[in-house]
Amino acid sequence: xxxxxxxxxxxxxxxxxxxxxxxxxxxxxxxxxxxxxxxxxxxxxxxxxxxxxxxxxxxxxxxxxxxxxxxxxxxxxxxxxxxxxxxxxxxxxxxxxxxxxxxxxxxxxxxxxxxxxxxxxxxxxxxxxxxxxxxxxxxxxxxxxxxxxxxxxxxxxxxxxxxxxxxxxxxxxxxxxxxxxxxxxxxxxxxxxxxxxxxxxxxxxxxxxxxxxxxxxxxxxxxxxxxxx
Numbered sequence: 001x002x003x004x005x006x007x008x009x010x011x012x013x014x015x016x017x018x019x020x021x022x023x024x025x026x027x028x029x030x031x032x033x034x035x036x037x038x039x040x041x042x043x044x045x046x047x048x049x050x051x052x053x054x055x056x057x058x059x060x061x062x063x064x065x066x067x068x069x070x071x072x073x074x075x076x077x078x079x080x081x082x083x084x085x086x087x088x089x090x091x092x093x094x095x096x097x098x099x100x101x102x103x104x105x106x107x108x109x110x111x112x113x114x115x116x117x118x119x120x121x122x123x124x125x126x127x128x129x130x131x132x133x134x135x136x137x138x139x140x141x142x143x144x145x146x147x148x149x150x151x152x153x154x155x156x157x158x159x160x161x162x163x164x165x166x167x168x169x170x171x172x173x174x175x176x177x178x179x180x181x182x183x184x185x186x187x188x189x190x191x192x193x194x195x196x197x198x199x200x201x202x203x204x205x206x207x208x209x210x211x212x213x214x215x216x217x218x219x220x221x222x223x224x225x226x227x228x229x
Contacts, residue, residue: 004077004166004222004223005222005223006222007073007076007077008077008166008218008221008222008223009218009219009222010073011070011073011074011077011218012215012216012217012218012219012222013219014066014067014069014070014073015066015070015211015214015215015218016215016219017062017063017066018063018066018067018070019211019212019215021059021060021062021063021066022059022060022063024055024056024059025056025057025059025060025063026056026143028052028056029052029053029055029056029057029059030053030056030107030136030139032045032049032052033045033046033048033049033052033053034136034140036137037133038133039129039130039132039133040129042129042132042133042136043113043114043128043129043132043133044129046110046111046114046115046132047114047115050111050114050115053107053111054111056107057104057107057108057111060100060104060107061101061104063100064097064100064101067093067096067097067100068093068094068097070093071089071090071093071094071153072090074086074089074157074160075087075089075090077166077223078157078160078164081160081163081164081166082159082160082163085156085159085160086156086160088156089153089156089157089160092149092150092152092153092156093149093150093153095149096146096148096149096150096153099142099145099146099149100143100146102142103139103142103143103146104139106135106136106138106139106142107135107136107139109135110132110135110136110139113128113131113132113135114128114129114132141189141190144185144186144189144190145186147182147183147185147186148182148183148186150182151178151179151180151181151182151183151186151207152179152182152183154175154176154178154179154182154207154210154211155175155176155179157175157214158171158172158173158174158175158176158177158178158179158210159172159176160172161175161214162176165224166223166224167214167217167223167224168217168224171210171213171214171217174206174209174210174213175210175211175214177206177210178206178207178209178210178211181203181204181205181206181207182204182207184203185199185200185203185204188200188203
């Protein structure tokens, strides 16, 4: 596959694709249509923005594929450092990616119910809209649950970045801290739902910093030194 720097930069390209497509799907495509607690508005937005909603679905497919490629490429980079930790990193990402793909069923089901007359619920007024909102809520909570795996994958990656000498040790530390941010966010979403989105943004802030730092380092520098034999 080439030198460690080339492998690292390839991982950076895949990681950047994950960030770009995931942000588009979650922060734009779904955020444009999803109105929590308002079934009629959510269903109406999906109908009005059906193409955008479909693009969000495809973007998540690309995100899932790129996520696996990131993990496989980083395994190539880190396997000489600690094969068990590198394998754990891939396993956590593979499980998380599978959860994303299964969870996308709810995304597409919401689109079908909102736009395809064959799935209209009659004769109850507004029943189809309620079903659309339920499917969107299920997708949202499915995404939160998958955060467990995406948090866990950061722990071995942070450990490998810290111990390998190929990355700044501070980056490895922040990656490991970010792992617990994902876990806390998932648990509090279900145990303490009253904390709201502001709390989620706070606990997930280290993950945002760590992952974009990792992406930038991979693309700009690659690695500090060659991976140990």
